[in-house]
Amino acid sequence: MAARPPAIPERALKALRRLEWRMRGRRVETTLTGDHRSVFRGRGMEFDQVVRFEFGDDIRDVDWNVTARLGDVYRKMFVEDREVSVVVVFADHPALQFGSGTRTKRDLLLELAALVMLFGALNRERVMLIHQTPGGTHAYPLARGRDRILAIVGALFASAAPDPLGVDRLPLPLVRHDIPRGAMVVWIGEVPDDPPPIEWRAWTRHHQVLGARAEDEWERDGPAAGPFTAYDPVAGRVVRLRGDAEARARHAAWRDQREARWRAWWSDPADRLTIGPEQDVLEALSLFLRNREKSGPTRSYR
Structure with a gap:
């Protein structure tokens, strides 16, 4: 259903203004704009x-x-x-609330979603937000202009995080008929639990679909050696974790399966972005877009 953006809370508005100032810095402008009007390099559409x-x-x-x-x-x-549409799909999975450092994965990805939409505003693109939660999906229709896009970003910043003890299944990262044909779709969220359905390949022939995720240090490297206790927000209790060889082997197997699903959804490395906890989100997005620009001709999306 379509949702009307609420007034932007003052705290969120200050955060958005800081992001805008960073984006407008000389280094970002020169590395991301270039000859083509769109920073997302969506050539080859219809x-x-x-x-x-x-x-x-x-x-x-x-x-x-x-x-x-x-x-x-x-x-x-x-x-x-002549005109580009940028669609941000924010898959607000309860698992995004995990973080072994000072910021959760949800914090990192909210900043990433905001930057993508603000880049759209800066380059006069049309921007659409689809916010998926376990409680339902809210779609904000295509908007153009700084004020309207800021209102959409503010609505996302103001949204409450899903209940970790609630339903943890989200719709698969596809396929809405109201997304403009040939749009640039930036899907942001947790690695999907399931492999892509048969419709995925056909749908991605009509849209450029980029995948972005945040990866915590524990997900990448596993917990440090030795047993320790931690709070499991999904189980709602304190658990004791082992760091022995068996636990590390299980972690490696889990990570291999997770990476295989990630590559199954986005087989082209130029279409997938992973942000680590130690990375600056703006720098990571800037590098990702520059690498896409260097990756060669874009496929034709018809």
């Missing part, structure tokens, strides 16, 4: 027409068949050359 090639156009768009027939260089123009 074909529109053929136009004469001009100095500065991307040579990857040259239509060699038309060029050979007419004796002059022509390039393909796509719908996204």
